[in-house]
Structures are given as C-alpha cells and as structure tokens.
Amino acid sequence: MAISFDKALGDFPSHLSLYGERSSLLAANIANADTPGFKARDIDFRSVLAKAGGEKMVMKTTHADHLGGSSAVSSPDFMYRIPTQPSVDGNTVDTQVEQAEFAQNAVRYQSTLTFLNSKFRGLRLAIKGNS
C-alpha cells in the first residue's frame, strides 16, 4: 500500500497551477494598461474546470513500469475581455477591473494553498501516528 499524492491531494495542485497561470495573465493586462491596441485577456475558469472534470490528460507511457503522471487541467484557452469602456487607442484594459480580479485570484490561490496544507497535515498525521 503506497501513498498516492495524486489521490491524496485531489484537484488542488492543478487548481494552483491554473491560478498561477491566471495571475501572470492578469499581470500582463495590468502591465499593458497603457499600450495602444492591447486587448485584455482572461481565462474562462468554468470551462477549464468543466473540461478537467470530464477528460483527464495523461502522459503517454511506453513501458509498464512508467508513471502515468496525470494533469487534471489541460492548457486553458485565453479569451478576450469584453470592454466596458474601450479607449480611443484600441486598448481594452480596465485597470480597476484587472486589479480586482488579480486580488481575487491571489486570495483563491492562498485558499487553495491552505487546503493543500491541511491535506499535508493529514498525511503527516497518518505517517507519524499519534506521537
């Protein structure tokens, strides 16, 4: 009987990488707030998570002893944001919206980390016993 990190940690690691990806996307939006013609982009979380729930991407194995290595989340699709106040130079970044999304994303990242930490605590308790 072996401890499988994949089973023990659930979907949290893939959520973490998705939030990380999204934070760099939102950072790019904020960075380009003054670039003419730049179009703000974001990830549609619902569709990515729905896709992750349905099919799982598994690494190809060529030998029976190879590990499968599953990644629950396939590479997300980037969508262009629908601007509420497009500017004259073709830029669709709304800095306030992006900042709010970025803060929200950071909190989600932290909460996922908290969940992961409690998973690890549980594993450690299982390994050590009640000592």
Added chain:
Amino acid sequence: MSLFNVFDIAGSAMSAESVRLNVTSSNLANAQSAGGSETDTYRARHPVFSAVMHSLKADASSVGVRVDGIVESQTPMEKQYQPNHPLASEEGYIFLPNVNMVDEMANMISASRSYQSNVEVLNTSKQMMLATLRMGQ
C-alpha cells in the same frame, strides 16, 4: 512556473512607466526653454509603448511591455515677439516649446498610478510564491 513570469512582466511595465515619467519630467523641465528658430527649440517628447511576447507561442500568457521609441511632438510652437531676448531671430521672434502643461501633468499622474499598480502586482505575487514555498510545513 508561471508565477516567475509575473516578475518579468511587472518589471518590464515598471521600467516602461519610469521611462514615461522621465520623458514627462524632461518635458516639464524644458517647458520654458526658448529658442531662436523652430529647429533649435525643444519639442515635447512622448514614449511609444508596445506589447512584447516573451514566448514564441501566440497564446502565451506572458506579455510584457517595451518602449518602442520616443517621438517628438509635431504640434506647432508658440511664437513670441521679444526683440530684446538674446536668442531672438532677425525678426525679433523667439519660439517656445510645444509642451502642453496640462497634458504632461495628466501623463505624470497616469504613469505613477500605473507604476503603483505594477508594484502591487509584484508584491502580491511575491507573497503567493513565499506561501507556496512554505507549503506542507
């Protein structure tokens, strides 16, 4: 790891915004630098930003900012009749730079606000990374 990209992106934006602040301060400083002809007189400068893809992939999430160049404003200059000015032309005119103070002040505020939001992004990402490093402890 995509969180590392945030540092590159926000860093490029911060350097671009500081170039913009530099240009604005140069414009404000030279707002009264008169000259004897249109070619000799200081012209207002403006930076041109463009998005730069760090990766070759078209769907890359890391898009930094680059300052493509500095362009000189082509709006006509103010001509003043001051025959006693040491730089005055034959006809007694001096030329004042085409710096629009209101434009420059607005530009300055916008640049400093953008800089601040990028610093905020950088700090938040740093905290996220440090929390990730402490995972499982």
